[in-house]
Amino acid sequence: MPVTTCVFDAYGTLFDVAAAARQAAEQPEFTALSTAWPQLAEHWRTKQLSYSWLRAVMGTYVDFWTVTQDALDWALEKCGLDGDPALRQRLLDLYWELQAYSEVPAMLKALKDAGLNTAILSNGSPAMLEAAVQSAGIGDVLDDCLSVEAVGIFKPDARVYDLVGTRFGCPRDEVLFVSSNGWDAAAAAHYGFRTAWVNRAGDPVDRLPAKPDTILTDLTGIPALAGV
Structure with missing residues (x-):
């Protein structure tokens, strides 16, 4: 798919x-x-x-x-x-004013221009996420910011990853989930998402029941990985 x-x-x-x-x-x-x-x-x-x-x-x-x-x-x-x-x-x-990584705006724009759904799925509260998105100026290339507050528990609980299917109505194998946290990418892979771990620090792979499908050093390769 x-x-x-x-x-x-x-x-x-x-x-x-x-x-x-x-x-x-x-x-x-x-x-x-x-x-x-x-x-x-x-x-x-x-x-x-x-x-x-x-x-x-x-x-x-x-x-x-x-x-x-x-x-x-x-x-x-x-x-x-x-x-x-x-x-x-x-x-x-x-x-509340965190800087986005330099490749983020162009990467998200490429995904949106190709017609893909784009979203954040974060432990952050809605207000925190809204402030960060506005500060980085990327609101126009995101369809939604999904917060764990909707389910009242933090990642990697499966109820957090359920929020994606609920919001977009897509099966798990149509989702590319991207995280800089190896444990988060591994948990999402175990859940059934396609996953990419952005391993900027060159850390070892976590010893968990599942592993990220792809390991990258930054986000520039995400559009190609998504088939754009």
Whole structure:
């Protein structure tokens, strides 16, 4: 079956999650972050994901913005930067303005020009996703932003991936799902989607019941993979 629908994870896939820490570090009032920002960004992202998984297992769902703030507080304390409320607020403000990777607009436009459905499927709350899409200027090349808030549980629960078929009425094997998270791509493959893992860091493949169908280093190859 041909691909009719291309669905993307948001954070780390379309949007650079390290951008908030990197941009804050460039501001003269936050010199303490000038060398620590890569470590802070890594800790922030790692805890953001682990808190979502733990809350899913514990049955204690909260919106992703709460998870994001909790993860930042842990990361700031870990890096010894938890004594500056202004820095915390600036990092949170910047998270609503994350930069898209440079290849994203042209890639999405190619998919839309070819008549494919395009969407985001994310742990992010609707308000967070709307802000990121507007900031990146890609709203005109996306048909929808699907959030886990509709089902009240985080990825990789199958109910999250069900949102795609519910929205677009397409069978699983017509969906190309793209994520920068190896575990997310593996879970989507196990669910029945065609999958591409955008492995920008060159990480090993996760040892899980399924593996991504394709591994890429960025998003430029997605249109060809979708048959465009």
